[in-house]
Amino acid sequence: MYTQAMDTQGKDGDARKAVRSAEDLQMEERFEARIAEGEFIEPKDWMPDHYRKTLVRQISQHAHSEIVGMLPEGNWITRAPTLKRKAILLAKVQDEGGHGLYLYSAAETLGTSRDQMLEALHTGKAKYSSIFNYPTLTWADVGVIGWLVDGAAIMNQVPICRCSYGPYARAMIRVCREESFHQRQGYESLLTMMEKGTGAQRAMVQDAVNRWWWPSIMMFGPPDDQSPNSAQSMRWGIKRVSNDELRQKFIDATVEQAKVLGVSLPDPELKWNEERQHYDFGAIDWTEFWNVIGGNGPCNRERLNARVKAWDDGAWVREAALAYARKQTEGIKEAA
Secondary structure (H helix, E strand, C coil), X not given: CCCHHHHCCCCCHHHHCCCCCHHHHHHHHHHHXXXXXXXXXXXXXXXXXXXHHHHHHHHHHHHHHHHHCHHHHHCCHHHCCCHHHHHHHXXXXXXXXXXXXXXXXXXXXXXXXXXXXXXXXXXXXXCCCHHHHCCCCCHHHHHHHHHHHHHHHHHHHHHHHHCCEHHHHHHHHHHHHHHHHHHHXXXXXXXXXXXXXXXXXXXXXXXXXXXXHHHHXXXXXXXXXXXXXXXXXXXXXXXXXXXXXXXXXXXXXXXXHHHHHCCCCCCCCCEEECCCCXXXXXXXXXXXXHHHHHHHCCXXXXXXXXXXXXXXXXXXXXXXXHHHHHHHHHXXXXXX
């Protein structure tokens, strides 16, 4: 769902400084030529180690974000106000789990096992999107997550459908289609509360918008001049659009949606710039962003503990599945 963390991890500079043979240089030239021609790179194709590492980091962290992202919304399934809303939210959370599985599978084609990726998540070595370290305090938060968070995710993800790595690009086509439904469902839920709800419900929506607006525009990652991995990722076709461009595009679209919805966005400096043909916006609190990325957000420990507990509690299911698979294999061998 969310790929900001590719810009927040350590640099792999040492890997790029390693001495390479003439053959490696020739292979890299051919690789760069294929990228320039817009070809997909497939799992069995030769690729630079740094390209592989960058993809594993981005795709696995994207998968982690989908899985951890189930937690703040799953918390509201039993408390949804109607059966319709419960069914919609249940289906959405199930979709997110499926997205995680698609993405773990794509990352596995690069030679990293799912167990390794999950170990990195559970030990805190791997990151996931900072947005999921904020609490969902009211039912309106669920709608705002659909509108703003999934809206930002779609803005980020659609360009990845043209990623140079084939398995990732193909996985993202389905993910983006499903995310577009999530965004519309969230917006429709908020619109219903704003048009047909009570004064208290409308105030609840506005409060949720106030709390989620700034974290949602931080989702695009740090400014381009503070994003050390972006330039290389864009040159390799892993990333197609810069953080600041995506953020601006999201703000331009969302301001107009907010007008229809009837809510105000919590930025007094937000105004249309006729010369730029874009909305100007206020300064983002990057101290908060890096604090959350560093593990000190409102729900960082809660989210990670919940994820580890779910993994530990499900150990018997994995063991039973493996035992059944072994039994089936042995039965086939005996029959043969």
